Amino acid sequence: MMLVFTFALGRKKDQMLIILLIGAVILTFIRPEYSLTLLLSIIVVSFYVLYQYLTFQHFKYPFIITLLIASFLLIKYNPTDGHRSSIAFCQHYAYGLFQFDLWKEDPWSYCELAMSKDFGSAKTISEALIANPSKFLGHVLRNIFILPKELGSLLIPFFIGEPGNNTVPVQVAAYSVILIVLFWFIGFFFSLYQGQRNLLQKCFVLIYAMPVLVSTILIYPRPHYLLMVVPFLLIFGIQNLREKFGLLRYKAKFSFPIKSILVASILIYVTPWRLSGKSGLTIPEGQAGIHGKGLCTSVDNLNFLNHLNFENKEMVLLSNLGFISTFLPKEMLVYHHFDKNSNFDEFILRNKINLVWINSALLNDLNFRNDNEFKKLVIGKSKGWKRMNIPNCPNDFLLFNF
Structure with a gap:
């Protein structure tokens, strides 16, 4: 996602839309949730092509070709299995109950029992909502309640857990950084919708964010869902810092890619192998070196x-x-x-x-x-x-x- 936006933003409108559409295709086959992004991208680009046609603008054949290929791939090879989202909702509904001590059984194996208890014969997310709105709302509220904790545990620097570093000052500093990043990111979105970006960019920010919102709120804020937030924090955050404070100024043509590469390089170095507790690119030599002995991995x-x-x-x-x-x-x-x-x-x-x-x-x-x-x-x-x-x-x- 970071590469998609790096190549797309700053280009001419037509080029930007084609890149974002191709990016949606690629992301769909990486994470099935992004089939929603692809569908919405196809709709937006289709309306843009229709607008060009109705206003007698020069017809762009690359748009038509890209649009047809993307539509064909979505229809023919859509990776979203009809049962996949239902199973994900079932298991995470039971897991959410389990987290709050409202379900005693293994949530991954016996989620159907929790579903039948609260939603009867409902199998899909929409059927569950219709069958028991109050239980469904409770599930959503539990996810919202857990979200800050899960996001915090994902963003806290790895060294917090090391012996001697788990002190009050270090924890205060770590959580302060998290809060600053989140508030700054929220502020960016407010500025985004106060006219600092064009309409199409606004649409695609929402389109690419939609799977994250749906996954974390309707299913569960698991780390691999929350990780999809990170590219937004990096890509748009660095651009926002430049506008606010004049940081990292380069020639306009190269500024965004250069800053993205710079931040990605820093991120790669400081992001640890979570289980080894070490920064950098060193690959742990053995399982015992990662986990310690006797942990039954x-x-x-x-x-x-x-x-x-x-x-x-x-x-x-x-x-x-x-x-x-x-x-x-x-x-x-x-x-x-x-x-x-x-x-x-x-x-x-x-x-x-x-x-x-x-x-x-x-x-x-x-x-x-x-x-x-x-x-x-x-x-x-x-x-x-x-x-x-x-x-x-x-x-x-x-x-x-x-």
């Missing part, structure tokens, strides 16, 4: 499973570790915790499961915690099952039956 889990050796026997795993099949040997079949639709012994026998990954999440899972046959397995009273400890995962263990 996904890489630890996969390394363990990939090094299992049961003399070429077929392995069928039951776990709640997510969709990990891609990273496992071809001969290992995986069943997920939410696949269980009968009592435990019947489920195990029917699917020939001989590996069960036990962790606290599975023990507390709605499908397992009240199943007496599962409890019997865990405490070691099921015939033929043995226990294996998992390196770096002191609270997990593997049960196998060979």
Whole structure:
């Protein structure tokens, strides 16, 4: 997005619109949320072309070609799956309840129960709004309430969490910087709509911001949604600083790209590998160097499973570790915790499961915690099952039956 606006702003109107339209196409296939940006961009550019035609202006064929290609891609290869937004809303609705201690189950696996409880048979966002407006409004208000905290945790400098740096003065300084940036950004938008930018630029600021607003307010203010705000802060903020204080003045033709590259370079250096706590471009050498030992990371889990050796026997795993099949040997079949639709012994026998990954999440899972046959397995009273400890995962263990 930063590159799109860097190349677009400061150019002639026709060139700017073509670049912004192409940028919307590219962003749509990076993040599906931006299909909304592409749709709105097509509408705005279509009206602009129609306006040119009605006012007998010179007809621009590059507009027509770009518009037709963008429209074709949106219709033919729209990456927005009809179920994707519904699943995202379902899971984040349950997660929002979970955050406020209003839902006890795993929000990612059992969001349908929360949805059916509050919205009946509603499957989509619009159906949920119609089915129970008060619950839907509660979800939106919870997202708005959480938004400052989530944004703050995303923007706080990484060194705040280092030993010795988590002091009151440092925290005050960090939060002050965040507030200054946010208020300055809000001030920029007010100035934007007081006539300091032309109408088309105003439209495209809103068009490119729309997925961020929809995602954070209607779904949930997760970090990967909030990160979409950063290009706006950088691109428009630097331009605003130049206008307010006369900073970083270059020749008009080159000023915006040069400033964008400068700020991007600084950002790349000071943005840490969040888990390693180090600035710069150094890539951590190993998993232990990133996380420390004994934290039971996904890489630890996969390394363990990939090094299992049961003399070429077929392995069928039951776990709640997510969709990990891609990273496992071809001969290992995986069943997920939410696949269980009968009592435990019947489920195990029917699917020939001989590996069960036990962790606290599975023990507390709605499908397992009240199943007496599962409890019997865990405490070691099921015939033929043995226990294996998992390196770096002191609270997990593997049960196998060979």
